[in-house]
Amino acid sequence: QQESPSNPSSNQIKEFLVCQKVLSPQQAAYIQRLLEVGYLFCPSCRTLFPAGQNTGSDPLPTLCCPRCRKSEVELHFRMASSGPVQWEMLGVLGQGGFGKVLRVKCLQTGRTMALKVLQRRERYAIRRFLREMRISALLEHPAILPVYGCGYLSNGSPYLLMKEIRGGTLKDWMKAHQDEPDFYREGVRNLIRVCEALEYAHSQGVIHRDIKPSNIAISDFGEVLVMDWGIAKVCGEGKGDPRPEMENPTDLGDSNSQKEQIPLSSVDTPFAEDTDRILTQGGAMMGTPGYMSPEQARGEEASFQSDVYALGATLYELLVGKPPFSGPPSKRLAEVLMGPPVTAQERNPKVPSELSAIAQKCLEPDVNKRYQSVSELRQDLQRYLEGRSVTAKTDSLWEVLWKFYGRNSRSVWVAACVIFLFSLLWGIFKWRDWQHRRSRLEDLWRQAQKYWQQAEEVKPKMLEERWPEVYRGLAREPLEAMQLRQKAMEACLGANKAIEEALVLDPSSEQFRQIFVKANRRLGRLAMLGRQWLLAKTSFRALSKYKGVAGQKLMAELEGYRRWYRRKKLERFHEIWKYLEKEPRKGELEELAAELMRYRSQELVEELLRRLSEPSRWNRWQRRLLVSGLGRLGEGKQKWKGKDVVExxxxxxxxxxxxxxxxxDFEEVVATIWSLGRLKDPRSEELVFQVRWKAGQNSLLWVRTDLPYQWIPLNKQKKKITTAEEYVKRAIQKSEKNNYKGALEDLNQVIQINPKSADAYLNRGNVYLAMKQFSLALKDFNRAIQINPKYVNAYIGRGKVYYTMKQYIRALED
Incomplete structure (x- = not known):
């Protein structure tokens, strides 16, 4: 002071004291750092104290905490210190009793940020500010206000370097947009982003404990950020750790007991804080009355459901425009403890019932009745936006349908249009189908009338009166009577066919039923006259569907007529035999035998054959008649003369x-083979083939007996074959039975045995021709002609192939 009357700087003082050897250089540097920082923090007892409170006589770098006496202050001191500030001041965003918010620009990066500086020196304010620093740095989420850095200024004031938000709080947004038509939906979208931020914070074990509209920032571009984590709780900490102190914690109604926060004036900044917040000591109470949960108001431990309650109060204020509880803090706390508020819909009828129910569920005093997590609340809010039913409210069927329409209105309209078009097309189709059915019924009615008029020309009674002997079973039906009866039956069948189709189209048509009954009755009687019992029975059975009693009477009449006819037939049989015993002429014998054959009675036919088998009485023609009669028996196991008929x-x-x-005798051999073909016994197959083979493939007998030979089943008894000729025979047998695969196997075996067998190539060509494989057939026929140029059948086969291939000139040459 003697040398320099002006106020010296700290560097001059440090140099003077070192030169005078009052302090060592280390002590001087330490003292300078204390002057720069101003405060120290003990990590053991979490106490912040001024650097001058060190009670040690020697201010060494290792200091002791005045509260817990632990030498750990220096380590934290070095971590908390900061270097020179590299920012450019751009202005003040806001200022209050606790501190101020500055708008700064980082000189290194050029980014514009917000600098929050604490100006008060109370211990609880510093502890809260440091807590906000640590928790904000812990949480990294798009909806949580990010912290870029923290530290101490040169004057010892702690600061937070945060993102600059150009906009306002949720409270400001509600005032500015409350008259917009989409206000509720936009507000719910903002709350969903808040729920996402809290959901992340809860996953990190952090409870905000002070959610309210003024702590939710909304930028000009719609960005939603949750702020002010100063009284947040980290799960696992003690009750008293994060809570600051208060001068008079019990007097809640006195405004002097409330610690003033940073009441920024009408500045658009996210750091304006409400003066209604209550901070108490000893873990009694923490939060803002009107938004804090009942358990917080009772001083109990806060939980994740406490943030759910605060979100419900925020949603309530969004819907109604006011908090759920109003008045002085003591009154608001009392109302919170008494029970839930009046529903939002009662205070504002315009509020959607779903949102009112969601808010009411969040504001339940019982923790178990609230949403158990912020995630459940977010899902219900999302359901509301999507137009779905929420869990907080039970919807009626009409509400469910209306919400489904709201979610899928476009799809519903498309489906309605599709259904309408389908119904229209279906109506047009049904109308056209009705017109078609109507015109078709008219056509069927005309057809039925036409056929019935033709049937009316020939009546059964007229036939019985004109040919009484015929229809009494005493004579054969003449050709004229048969033609008339067949004509009438065809007319009845045509009428029935038309009527059956008409009844399918219109089952209730009475006029068609009447003609159907008449036509079936007429058809049944005509069939009775012609001894067509099955047709008559079918007609009367169809008649019984509509005329039950009449149909049953006609069925009884049919059975009576059949019995009468059998009796007449037996009488006629005896008359024929009396005539046959008088040795009639050849023509008469054939006619009478054919008449007996038509009776299709096994006893009658066996009697005829017994009498015809006397060789002394009948000639060769009569024996042929005998053989034909045996084939008409129809069963191969009937015994005659002690022997099997086939044998x-x-x-x-x-x-x-x-x-x-x-x-x-050509005719007798053909008649015998035809009879064996009718009996269809496999035992006759081998002998019949041998007879045909002996006559030759080009003989008339081979052609005349081809059809009855196909009727005879192939004998399954395997016979050992040793020669090529036997293979050829068996191949022909198989081809005659349409077993082309087996025939090809046998013929290939023959060609392997004898490659120059013209018969094998010829028959294989015939098989290929039957299978319509013309190229292979032509190749085999050419090979057969090459082996034997005078083989006539090979030329015939090749000519058939050329004819089928429409090569007529080559066919004529062959």
Whole structure:
């Protein structure tokens, strides 16, 4: 002071004291740092105290905490210190009793940020500010206000370097947009972003404990950010750790007991704080009355459901325009403890019932009746935006349908249009179908009338009166009577066919039923006259569907007529035999035998065959008649003369085919093979094939007996084959039975045995021709002609192939 009357700087003082050896250089540097920082923090007892409170006599770098006496202050001191500030001041965003918010620009990066500086020196304010620093740095989420840095200024004031928000709080947004038509939906979208931020904070174990509209920032571009984590709680900490102190914690009604926060004037800044917040000591109470949950008001431990309650109060204020509880803090706390508020819909009828129910569920005093997590609340708010039913309210069926329409209005309209078009097309189709059915019924009615008029020309009574002997079973039906009866029956069948189709289109038509009954009655009677019992029975059975009693009477009449006809037939049979015993002429014998065959009675036919089998009385023609009669028996196991019928015919065929084919009775052999074909017994297959093979493939007998031979089943008894000729025979047998695959196998075996067998190539060509494989057939026929140029059947086969391929000139040449 003697040398320099002006106020010296701290560097001059430090140099003077070091030169005078009052302080060592380390002590001087330490003292300078204390002057720069101003406050120290003890990590053990979490106490912040001025650097001058060190009670040690020697101010060494290792200091002791005045509260817990632990030497850990220096380590935190070095971490908390900061270097020189590299910012450019751009202005003040807001200022209050606790501190101020500055708008600064980082000189290194050029980014504009907000600098929040604490100006008060109370211990609880510093502790809260430091807590906000640590929690804000812990949480990284798009909807949580980010902290870029923290530290102490040169004057010892702690600061937070945060993102600059150009806009206002949720409270300001509600005042500015409350008259907009989409206000509720936009507000719910903002709350969903808040729920997402709190959901993340809860996953990190952090409870905000002071959610309200003034702590939710909304930028000019719609960005939603949750702020002010100063009284947040980290799960696992003690009750008293984060809570600041208060001068008079019990007097809640006195405004002097409330610690003033930073009441920024009408500045658009996210750091304006409400003066209604209550901070108490000893873990009694923490939060803002009107938004804090009942358990917080009772001084109990806050939980995740406490933030759900605060979100419900915020939603309530969004819907109604006022908090759920109003008045002085003591009154608001009392109302919170008494029970839930009046529903939002009662205070504002325009509020959607879903949102009112959601808010009311959040504001339940019982923790178990609220949403158990912020995630459940967010899901219900999302359901409201999507037009779905929320869990907080039970919807009626009409409300469910209306919400479904609201969610899928476009799809509903598309479906309605599709249904309308489908109904329109269906109506047009049904109308056209009705017109078609109507015109078709008219056509069927005209057809039925036409057929019935034709049937009316021939009546059964007229036939019985004109030919009484015929329809009494005493004579054969003449051709004229048969033609008339067939004509009438065809007319009745045509009428029935038209009426059956008409009844399918219109089952209730009475006029069609009347004609149907008449036509079936007429058809049944005409069938009775012609001894067509099955047709008559079918007609009367169809008649009984509409005329039950009449149909049953006609069925009884049919059975009576059949019995009468059998009796007449037996009488006629005896008359014929009396006539046959007088040795009639050949023509008469054939006619009478054919009449007996038509009776299709096995006893009658066996009697005829017994009498015709007397060789002394009948000639060769009569024996042919005998053989044909045996085939008409229809069953191969009927015994006659103590022998099987098939065996007798086989013996007879062997007897008449001895010698050369030119010496055979051609007609009798053909009649015998036809009878064996009708009996369809596999035992006759081998002998019939041998007879046909002996006559030759080009003979008339081969052609005349081709059809009855196909009727005879193939004998499954395997016979050992050793020669190529036997393979050829079996192949022909198989091809005659349409077993082309087996025939090809046998013929291929023959070609392997004898590659120059013209018969094998010829028959394989015939098989390929039957299978319509013309190229292979042509190849085999050419090979057969190459082996034997004079093989006539090979030229015939090749000519058939050319004819089928429409190569007519080559076919004529062959």
């Amino acid at each position: 007798w015919l086989l013996e007879h065929l062997k007897a008449i085919t001895k010698g050369k084919p030119s010496d055979w």
